[in-house]
Amino acid sequence: MxxxxxxxxxxxxxxxxxxxxxxxxxxxxxxxxxxxxxxxxxxxxxxxxxxxxxxxxxxxxxxxxxxxxxxxxxxxxxxxxxxxxxxxxxxxxLGETYLAWPTDEEAAEIEEGFLKKYHFPGVVGVIGSLHINVLPDGKQSLYYNTEMDKHTIILQVVCDNHLLLRDVCAGCPGGKDIQTILRSSPLFKKLTDDDSYLIKNNKHLLGGTEHPQMRTLLTPYKGKDLNEKQSKFNVLHNSVMYTVEKTFCYIQSRFPRLTCMDNLHPHLATLLVSAACVLHNFTRVRGESNEFYTDTE
Incomplete structure (x- = not known):
């Protein structure tokens, strides 16, 4: 029955x-x-x-x-x-309003916030990427990631010290590598344009080992035989990078649909991700915590 x-x-x-x-x-x-x-x-x-x-x-x-x-x-x-x-x-x-790149004044405040909390100078944002599972459609698909053996879309973000998203690129096919996605995104111009705030003021973002080392994008030292100074830099760098991991955690805990889109077409999944990013900022600027959805705020 x-x-x-x-x-x-x-x-x-x-x-x-x-x-x-x-x-x-x-x-x-x-x-x-x-x-x-x-x-x-x-x-x-x-x-x-x-x-x-x-x-x-x-x-x-x-x-x-x-x-x-x-x-x-x-x-x-x-x-x-x-x-x-x-x-x-x-x-x-609404992302035009709520996912805005910081003004020069806001960037200065963000830098001060990172410096005060982590003692890392010149940081105005942290860049990170998140793979989100989507509907499989054949292993020749651009969305198929061979290392993960999954079909995914990639969410690339830059977050600030308040866990606000300052740049979002959603829906990139999971078969592309992180560097390729970065270089083809609008963010890359902010990293390389001589008139950008980052270059004109000698500021930078922090990125992971998968990102290219740039004047405006600092990544960890690679290799096993690091000296003491390099090791200390990596420890400090890693502590600041946790900001973007925490941001992803908050977005997914508030909007758990992002953890369960294996049966959705990449286009619809991308719309869900994009909207979730806008709503993350929309709720956060209004002082809404994640206390109902996570153990810690």
């Missing part, structure tokens, strides 16, 4: 208390209203309540349950993936 789908009363989310709402939609009611207002403002809409489609998107990002479960929950009869893609694009468009 087949189990019948549970019945949901339309608007059930309005009866959630603050904690239940945060756990379900990964942000406070107040922040959700602010998000809806900014999305509506872009389209010139006057809407005093949260759009059902927005809540559906947030719910999908906030758990790993099948997409089909969202239909009856939010009374949506249309194709969930089509609606989801449309709304994720609207959220991602």
């Amino acid at each position: 087949e189990e019948s789908e549970p019945e949901y009363i339309y608007g059930w989310w309005e009866n959630l208390d603050e904690e239940e709402f945060q756990i379900t939609f990964r942000m406070s009611k107040k922040t959700c209203i602010s998000l809806q207002a900014e999305l509506d403002d872009v389209e010139g809409i006057d809407n005093e309540s949260s759009d059902t489609f927005l809540l559906c998107c947030l719910w999908i990002l906030g758990n790993t349950l099948p997409f089909k479960d969202a239909g009856p929950m939010f009374d949506i009869e249309d194709n969930i993936e089509v609606i989801l893609a449309q709304y994720l694009k609207k959220i991602s468009a």
Whole structure:
């Protein structure tokens, strides 16, 4: 005997208390209203309540349950993936505001923050990359990573000392190496342009061993026979690099869908990742912690 789908009363989310709402939609009611207002403002809409489609998107990002479960929950009869893609694009468009490269003044504040916490001078950001599993489509695919034996998309980010994302490049095929992705991304111009803040002010990002060593991108010393100075540099470098690992942890804990996209087409997976990055910053600048989703903040 087949189990019948549970019945949901339309608007059930309005009866959630603050904690239940945060756990379900990964942000406070107040922040959700602010998000809806900014999305509506872009389209010139006057809407005093949260759009059902927005809540559906947030719910999908906030758990790993099948997409089909969202239909009856939010009374949506249309194709969930089509609606989801449309709304994720609207959220991602806010990236022009919330994923902005720091101004010169902000960069100076970021440098001061890194210096105060880690005693590492001249750092205005940390670059990192994350592989996210997607739907397999043959081992000749650009998305197939031979070393991992998985199909992935790569998320490349630069984060600051407050764990805010300052540059995002999402959806690169997992079969490409990290250096190739960096060199083909808009970030590379910021690292090499003589008029960039980094070069003009002799500042730099920190990157991992997979990144190229550059005047504006410092990577660890390689090899086993390092002298004491080089070893100390690597220890300090590694401690600062933890910033980007913590940022990835926070994004994935707030939006666990990013850990469960093995059955999604790379295009839809990329939209989910892009929207999650925007929402990470959107919630963080409003003082929302990860206390509901992680053990430590």
